[in-house]
Amino acid sequence: MPSLSSMLLIVLAVLGGLNLFVLVQLLRQTGSDQDPDSQWQWLQTTLTALQRDQHSGAERTERELRGAVLAAARDTRVELGGGLAEFQRLLMAQSGEVARTQNEQIDSFRIQLAAMQTGLDQRLAGLQGGIEQRLVSMQGSVEQRLSNLQGGVEQRLASLQADNEKKLDQMRATVDEKLHATLEARLGESFKQVAERLEQVHRGLGEMQTLAQGVGDLKRVLTNVKARGVFGEVQLAGLLEQVLTHEQYAVNVATVPGSNERVEFAIRLPGRAVGGAPDAPVWLPIDAKFPREDYERLLDAHDRADREAAEAAAKALEQRIRDEARSIAAKYLAPPHTTDFAILFLPTEGLYAELLRRPGLTEALQRQHRVTLAGPTTLLAMLNSLQMGFRTLALEQRSSEVWSVLGAVKTEFAKFGDVLAKTKKKLLEAHNTIDDAEVRARSMARKLKSVEALPEPEARALLPVESGVARDGDAATAG
Template sequence: DKNYSSLTNNISILTNQLINIKQDNYNFKNDQTDLLNRQYSITEDNLKQITEGLSNQQNLIEQKLYNTEQRIEGIKTSVVDNLNEIRRDNTEKLEKIRETVEEKLSDTLNKRLSESFSMISERLETVYKSLGEMQSLSTGVDDLRKMLSNVKSRGTWGELQLGMMLEQVLNKNQYEINVSVVPNSAEKVEFALCLPNNGEKVYLPIDSKFPQESYGRLIEAYNGNDEKTINNELKALNNSIKTEAKRISSKYIKPPYTTDFAIMYLPIEGLYAEVVKQLELMDVLHNQYRIIVAGPTTLLALLNSLQIGFKSIAIEQHSNEIMRLLVVIKNDFNNFSKLLELTQQRLHQASETIDSAFSKTKRIQRHLDNVESIEEYNS
C-alpha cells in the first residue's frame, strides 16, 4: 500500500507537474502568440509606413524626374535654339567672309589684271618704240649705205663729222668754213683753222677724205686672207691717198696766207690706221706734199693742243694789260695798308684816352668814398 500510495503520490505529483507543464506550455504558447501578433502588427505598420515612404519617395522621384525631364527639355530647346542661332550667325559670317574674300579676290584680280595689262601695254609700247627705232635705224643704215656708196655723200659725211668736232673743241672765231685761203681765189677749202701771226691771220687748211672703194676692197681682201690681193689693194689705197694729198697740197697750201702744211682728215680710225702703217707713204705725204694725216682721235688731240696754245697766246697778248692791272692793285693795296696804319694809330690814341678817363673816374670815386665816410663819422 505504501508503494501504491507512493506511486499514487508520484503519479499525482507527475500529473500536477504535467498540468503545470501544460499550463506553462499554454501560457508560453499564448505569450508567443501575443508576441507574434504584436510583432506582426508592428511589421504591418512598418510595412505600411515603408510602403507609404516608398510611395512618397517614388512620387518625389517621379516629380524630380519630371522636373528633370522638363529642365532637360528646356535645356534641349535652349541648346537647339542656340545652335540654330550659332548656325545662322556662322552662316551670315561665312557669307560675309565669302563676300569679302570674293570682293578682295575680285579687287586683287582686277588690280593684278590692270597692272598686268598696264605692264603689257608699256612693254608693247616699248616694243613698238623699239621697232620704230629699229626701223629708223634701218632707214638710217640704208641712208648711210647710200651715202657711203656716193662719192659726194661720203665727202659730206666726213665734212659733217669734222665740223662737229671743230665746233665741240674750238671757238667760232678760231676756225672758218669754206674759206678762200688766197684772197679773191675761187678755190675754197672745207675748213681752216685761224692761227694768230703778229696781229694777222694765217690759215691751217683741213680737208676730209674718204676713199671708201679702195678701203672696202682692202677689208674684203683681209677677210679673204689672200696676201696677193691684200698687197694689190694696199697699193691702190696708197695711190688714192697720194692723189688726194697732191690735190690738197696744190690747191690749199699757199704761204704766206696759209701754213706750209695742211691736214688730211680720215673720218674712220681703221682707215687712218692702215695709212699710218705705210711708212713709205707717210714719208711721201710729209716730205713731198707737206700733208699731215689725222684720224678722229688724232685730230681731237691736235685741236685740244691748239686750244691750249690759243689760250697761252691770249694770255701773252694781254700780259701788258694784266701788268697794268696788277700795278693798280698794288697801289690800292699800299693805300689800304696806309689807311690801316692810320686807323691803328687812332685806335691806340682812343685807347690811351679811355685809360686816362678810367683813371680819372677811379680818383673821383675815391673822393666820393671819402666824403661819404666823413658824413657817416659826423652822424
C-alpha cells in the first residue's frame, strides 16, 4: 500500500500538469496580436490564481486522502484481526486432530511391538536351547579328539626328546672335553708365566726391602750422632773406607783435566761431564789440612790464659785456613768435571770447633772460595748422606727394573685375558650350536605331529640310535 507522501506527490504532479495544459490553451486563445507585456502580466495573474487554486486544491486533496487512508487502515486492521482469529481457531482444531491421530498410531505401534517381542523371545529361547545342546555335544567330541591327539603327540615328542637328549649329551661331552683340555693347557701355561713373573717381582721386592733396611740404618746413624761419640783424630781415609765402597771414591785424583795437581781423596758422583765419556763421573774433592803449629800456639795461649796471644793465634789460624781454602779452590775445582764446592777436612773436633767460633769464617769460605769445613763427625754425616743418595739411586734403578717386570706381567695378563676371551667365544659358539640343534629338534617335532609313531622295536630296527650316536661322536672328535 503506497504511503501518504507518495500519494500527495502524485496528486500535485497531476495538478501541475493540468495547470500547464490550461496555460497552454489560454495562450493559444489569446492570439498573437497582444503585446508581450500585457501577455506577461496576464500570465502572471493567471499563474498566481492557478497557484492559489492548486495550493487550496492540494490541501483539500491532502485532507481527503489522509481521511481515506485512515479509514482504509482501520478497515484493514479489523479484517486482519478477524482473519488471524479465524486462522488461530482453525490451527488449534487441526493440531488437536493431529495429536489424536498420532496417539492412536502410537498405541497401535506399541501393541504390535509387544506382540513381535513376545514372538522373538519365544524363538530365541528355542534357538538357545538347541545351540546349547549342540555345543555340549560338540565339546564332548572335541575333548575326546584332543585327548587322543595329545596322547599321540606326547608319545612322539617323548621319543624324539629322548633321542635328541642322548645326541646332545654326547655332543656336549665331546665339546666340554676338548674345551677343558684346551683351557687347562692355556691356563697352565699362562699361570706358569705369571708365577715366573711374580717370582721375579718377589725377588725385586726383597732387594728393595734390603735397601730400605740400609736406609733405615743410615737414618738411625744420622739421628743419633752422640751414640757414635767423638771420633777425635780419625783420619780421612779411615772415614771414607768405613762409609763408602772402593768404587765410590778414589785416591790422588787429578780432578782438573790437563792439570798435574792431585787431590788426596775425591768422591765419585754419578753424572756426565760435558764433552766427556758417557760414564765419566763428577768428582767431589776432599782435602785434609791440619795446621798443627798454629793450633798448638792457640792451645798454649789458652792454657796460659793469655787473651792477646790467644786472639793473635786464632787470627793466624784463620788466615792459614783461608789460604788453604783458596789453594784448594784453585787446584781442584773445575765444574762441570767436579762439583762446584770442595771439602776441607779438619782431623780433630777441637780444631773444627775453634774455627766455627770465628765469626763469619765458614760463610766467607763457602761464598768466596766454595770450600766447606768439616770435622770428623760432620764429614761422617756428609758421607752417610752421600751413601744414602747412592742407595736411593740404586733403589730407583731397581724400582725401574721392578716396574719393567710388572709391565711384562701386565702384558702376560693381557694375553691371558685374550685367551679367556677366545675360550668364551668358543663356549658361546658351542652353546649357539646346541641351541640351533634344539630349535631344529623342535621344528622336526612340529613337522612330525601328523606322523603316527611306530612301535619301539620297529623304530629301533629302522633307526639304529647307537650307531648314529657313535658316528656323531667320531665326527665331533675329528672336528
